[in-house]
Amino acid sequence: MFRHAGLLGIWLLLSGCQSAYYSAMEKVGVEKRDILVDRVEDARDAQEDAQQQFSSALERFSTLLEFDGGELQRVYEGLKDQYEASEASAEKVSARINKVQDVADALFDEWQDELDQYSSEKLRRDSSVKLKDTQRRYTQLLNSMRRAESKMTPVLSALKDNVLYLKHNLNASAIGSLQGEFSGIKRDIDLLLREMNRAIDQSNEFIQSIQN
Known part of the structure; x- marks a missing residue:
């Protein structure tokens, strides 16, 4: 916008x-309110991109476990690329959430300070109620985004471990050793995607509420 x-x-x-x-x-x-809406949209979009990226990484890992001959170096490089892309997506999500938090803090500080400038008690009360309601909705949104953000860490750690292991064990037996890792990674990615869906839904609800 x-x-x-x-x-x-x-x-x-x-x-x-x-x-x-x-x-x-x-x-x-x-105004700060406009910037906040814009940044919530950016954070939402980054999470949608991250969902696709982590799903792609899981698919690549699944393909790795089906390896039945070929060039292992290429398999390793493919998984490494997926890890690095997932890491970049995670950093983008965190950066955009931080920007949301920055402008929200500035907006709410300004809004609170300006309550004292009203000469009409009725208008001041109405604005105060709207401030508290917006803060409540925002807190729910931020908590949801941060919760989804925290779910990226174990996924990235597991992907990195597997990339490092494969890097130094480029042989068919290494693939078998990674079989047991897949279920844990899939579970963590599934949880991450669910939390991101909640945060995305709350982002849309917050945007709608603040624009009305």
């Missing part, structure tokens, strides 16, 4: 000056 911030906004964002970035965006009519 608001992905083109202009050269000034991009420079400020890359430099880490988030408060200056938000101020610059407000000057061109983009």
Whole structure:
């Protein structure tokens, strides 16, 4: 929605000056609420991409266990590529969740401070209620995203272990040794995908609630 911030906004964002970035965006009519929606969408999209990547890694691992002859080096490189792509996806998910948290903190601090500026008690109360409701929905969303994020760690650790093992044992017997690893990896990836589905659903609900 608001992905083109202009050269000034991009420079400020890359430099880490988030408060200056938000101020610059407000000057061109983009409020923190708009940026929050945009970043929740980005985090949701990153999780959807990660789901596909981890599913692809599981499929590659399954194919590895069906190895019945051929070039083991190619098999190893394929699994290694899947691990590295999964690691990159996980880092992208974490980075985007962090961006969501950053702008949400700034938005809620500003919203709370501005409650004191109302002269109308009725409007102040109404805004305060909306603030608490939005914070409650956001906390549920963030917890869900962080829970899904935490499920990536055991999957990445298991994939890395298997890549390292195969790297130094490029022989057919090594494939047999990895057979017992598959069920655990599949279980962890299935759990990860379920948690990500919950976070994605909550992202969509939050976006809808904040835009209404």
